[in-house]
Amino acid sequence: MRQDTIRLPGPAVAPDPGPGAVRPGDLTPELIATDWWSDDAVSRAGIPVVDVPFVSVGGGIGSFVTVDYLRICGVPTSAIRVLTQLESPWESYEYLTRVSQIPRGERLRSDSASCPDNIWGFPSYAVREALATRSPRSLWNVLVEPILADYYTPKAGQAFESMEREHDRIDYASTVVKGQVRMVRRRVGGGYFTILIPAEGTSPTRRVAYRSRYVHVAVGYPGLKFLPDLMEYRERHRDYGSVVNAYEPHEQIYQRLAAAPGTVLVRGGGIVASRVLQRLIDDRDARGLQTQILHVFRTFVTGAHGPHVWMRRRGGDGWAYQGFNYPKSVWGGQLKARVRKLEGQERAALYAQFGGTNTPIRRNWQEQLRRGRRERWYHAFQGEITGLTPGPSGTVHAALRTANGPQDVQVTAVIDCTGLEADIREHRVLADLLDHGGAGRNPLGRLDVERSFEVRGTRSEPGRMYASGSATNGGYFPGVDTFLGLQIAAQEIADDLEALGFCARLGPVRSTHQWWLWARGRKI
Amino acid sequence: MLPTLNGRIQTRVFVLLVVGGLWTLLVSPLIGQPYGVTFVVLLAVVVLGVGWELLYHLIQQFRWEKDWPTLFGLLTAVNEGALLWALISAGAVPGVPREVPFGAFLVQFLSTWIIVWLVVNGPMRVPFVHWRFRGGRLI
Numbered sequence: 001m002r003q004d005t006i007r008l009p010g011p012a013v014a015p016d017p018g019p020g021a022v023r024p025g026d027l028t029p030e031l032i033a034t035d036w037w038s039d040d041a042v043s044r045a046g047i048p049v050v051d052v053p054f055v056s057v058g059g060g061i062g063s064f065v066t067v068d069y070l071r072i073c074g075v076p077t078s079a080i081r082v083l084t085q086l087e088s089p090w091e092s093y094e095y096l097t098r099v100s101q102i103p104r105g106e107r108l109r110s111d112s113a114s115c116p117d118n119i120w121g122f123p124s125y126a127v128r129e130a131l132a133t134r135s136p137r138s139l140w141n142v143l144v145e146p147i148l149a150d151y152y153t154p155k156a157g158q159a160f161e162s163m164e165r166e167h168d169r170i171d172y173a174s175t176v177v178k179g180q181v182r183m184v185r186r187r188v189g190g191g192y193f194t195i196l197i198p199a200e201g202t203s204p205t206r207r208v209a210y211r212s213r214y215v216h217v218a219v220g221y222p223g224l225k226f227l228p229d230l231m232e233y234r235e236r237h238r239d240y241g242s243v244v245n246a247y248e249p250h251e252q253i254y255q256r257l258a259a260a261p262g263t264v265l266v267r268g269g270g271i272v273a274s275r276v277l278q279r280l281i282d283d284r285d286a287r288g289l290q291t292q293i294l295h296v297f298r299t300f301v302t303g304a305h306g307p308h309v310w311m312r313r314r315g316g317d318g319w320a321y322q323g324f325n326y327p328k329s330v331w332g333g334q335l336k337a338r339v340r341k342l343e344g345q346e347r348a349a350l351y352a353q354f355g356g357t358n359t360p361i362r363r364n365w366q367e368q369l370r371r372g373r374r375e376r377w378y379h380a381f382q383g384e385i386t387g388l389t390p391g392p393s394g395t396v397h398a399a400l401r402t403a404n405g406p407q408d409v410q411v412t413a414v415i416d417c418t419g420l421e422a423d424i425r426e427h428r429v430l431a432d433l434l435d436h437g438g439a440g441r442n443p444l445g446r447l448d449v450e451r452s453f454e455v456r457g458t459r460s461e462p463g464r465m466y467a468s469g470s471a472t473n474g475g476y477f478p479g480v481d482t483f484l485g486l487q488i489a490a491q492e493i494a495d496d497l498e499a500l501g502f503c504a505r506l507g508p509v510r511s512t513h514q515w516w517l518w519a520r521g522r523k524i
Numbered sequence: 525m526l527p528t529l530n531g532r533i534q535t536r537v538f539v540l541l542v543v544g545g546l547w548t549l550l551v552s553p554l555i556g557q558p559y560g561v562t563f564v565v566l567l568a569v570v571v572l573g574v575g576w577e578l579l580y581h582l583i584q585q586f587r588w589e590k591d592w593p594t595l596f597g598l599l600t601a602v603n604e605g606a607l608l609w610a611l612i613s614a615g616a617v618p619g620v621p622r623e624v625p626f627g628a629f630l631v632q633f634l635s636t637w638i639i640v641w642l643v644v645n646g647p648m649r650v651p652f653v654h655w656r657f658r659g660g661r662l663i
């Protein structure tokens with residue numbers, strides 16, 4: 001992983017053997033150079049082979065919901081292996097939400113029926129919350145949203161706890177093998193080899209090959225990057241504590257602001273910025289702090305925007321407002337049906353229209369920012385940071401280019417809330433698929449998948465390779481990088497596998513029966 | 525709900541006929557109306573509903589999210605019920621006598637509406653796992 005990439009849970013990328021240093025059980029130059037591997041070549045290299053029908057690479061929430069779906073469609077745990085470096089499917093996700101100010105007690109950004117523990121989305125989180133708390137509040141919320149109330153969203157803790165129950169119910173743990181995946185290659189004669197670097201001390205060889213008919217790739221973010229200006233400041237001035245990205249642990253900044261009054265510069269117009277502002281203002285309110293907040297938007301939205309009356313998004317005070325990261329109907333309705341038919345540039349153009357940086361309009365956030373503007377401790381403006389240099393006594397000096405000309409400010413800290421997702425090539429497994437696996441890019445430059453989530457160009461009859469999650473954004477279905485999107489992908493994959501005879505069809509009878517087992521918490 | 529036009533119509537017809545049909549079997553004796561009348565009322569909700577769905581679809585186009593809030597699904601009982609009662613009172617619904625008591629109509633119409641609304645907002649997803657991702661289409 002490169003220096004400019006934010007460290008996520010899991011070990012760093014394990015290096016390949018240098019020339020001449022190849023030991024038995026390791027990748028050989030021959031293997032590295034060939035696109036299609038024969039059983040012979042793998043055995044000549046001394047790499048042990050494990051046979052299993054279905055392999056999922058990643059082991060995050062994408063793998064979890066896919067395995068959940070397949071288990072419900074009757075696939076036994078013995079037919080599935082999840083190759084992962086995570087302790088639990090939600091480890092990486094929980095890390096990202098926690099540092100970006102969504103601890104277990106705070107609410108997420110997906111709706112009541114986006115339940116990664118329940119493929120039916122029924123009973124939804126709101127119903128379950130109402131039952132657990134014996135309060136009709138959450139039910140009232142889903143009844144009147146988004147007209148009379150903000151969209152209901154579940155607490156992070158509810159999502160984690162319910163996933164844990166489902167994890168145990170389907171015996172997910174039996175499918176897990178710990179280690180880092182190096183590559184997936186097509187096999188001569190059909191199917192794939194997935195090369196795993198097993199966790200330390202679990203295998204006599206440095207590599208193990210999983211030979212499977214089906215492979216599912218769900219490796220999450222190819223990488224979350226620091227913006228170049230932030231990198232440059234940190235490296236040049238060896239100051240890693242006062243200029244941070246919100247996806248890094250940055251508690252020290254809130255502590256410094258609590259210890260002495262200060263000004264903080266927040267950059268970005270997405271939900272992470274909203275969260276960070278909320279944390280700053282909550283601290284201000286709870287502890288009587290005097291924190292001043294400067295908030296810089298690259299694009300300052302002043303009102304409703306969009307190409308025509310049929311496509312207008314709300315906005316104002318700098319923000320573009322939208323309940324979820326795309327308009328809601330991409331997860332099931334009109335926009336889902338529409339994008340499914342679009343190719344190439346047309347698809348990319350529609351993504352551009354309803355994507356972009358945005359944040360939900362939430363009443364408590366609105367109230368806090370309105371108060372901040374009125375009391376003049378919150379200042380939002382359009383601009384760009386043109387330079388960062390150390391200021392006196394631990395402060396940071398930021399030069400800004402704004403609509404009113406250049407401006408210099410001195411702040412305690414800079415919190416960058418712009419997430420820049422790395423190119424898919426920065427992920428070694430994905431790069432290998434582009435170079436040796438036959439995979440290509442979609443109109444947004446990500447991994448090109450079919451409507452079934454099969455990775456286009458990678459077929460190795462009778463095998464199939466699928467991918468889901470952020471790496472596939474830009475395909476026939478937007479919203480892939482969400483709980484519900486991952487479940488929609490899982491459904492498409494299961495439907496395809498059912499047609500190939502790998503799992504049972506989830507028709508009304510099986511579905512209702514399986515739901516009943518779920519509702520009673522019966523292990524399957 | 526995240527319906528497409530086709531999905532709206534399919535869901536309306538299917539759920540009203542199946543769930544609404546079963547409910548009508550139960551409720552008719554309770555409100556003292558013959559099946560001949562209550563089933564025609566149910567059928568009228570289906571037929572008029574197809575027209576209403578066209579209008580709702582048009583209204584939905586003004587929404588950025590292209591969704592159909594849960595509340596709308598409940599409140600549309602008012603306009604649909606009012607039109608149907610007006611038609612019945614005018615003798616314009618063949619097979620339904622003008623002198624059907626308003627109370628009986630109201631109980632049948634509202635109870636059916638609420639049951640159907642509850643079903644499409646949750647339990648429907650249990651037997652039909654694809655339904656919510658296909659804009660409400662069943663076929």
Ligand SMILES: Cc1cc2nc3c(=O)[nH]c(=O)nc-3n(C[C@H](O)[C@H](O)[C@H](O)COP(=O)(O)OP(=O)(O)OC[C@H]3O[C@@H](n4cnc5c(N)ncnc54)[C@H](O)[C@@H]3O)c2cc1C
Nearest residue numbers: 058060061062092093108109110180181219220469482483
């Ligand atoms: C701050 C934040 C908040 C979000 N909030 C929501 C929300 O409220 N609702 C919602 O629906 N979505 C939300 N999302 C989006 C999305 O649902 C999550 O990011 C989700 O975790 C994506 O699942 P995934 O499986 O694609 O990736 P992950 O859960 O990250 O799992 C992929 C895993 O693959 C592993 N991996 C990568 N390379 C290898 C390799 N070579 N070998 C082995 N393992 C490997 C990594 O360890 C990685 O953790 C949020 C995202 C973020 C960043």
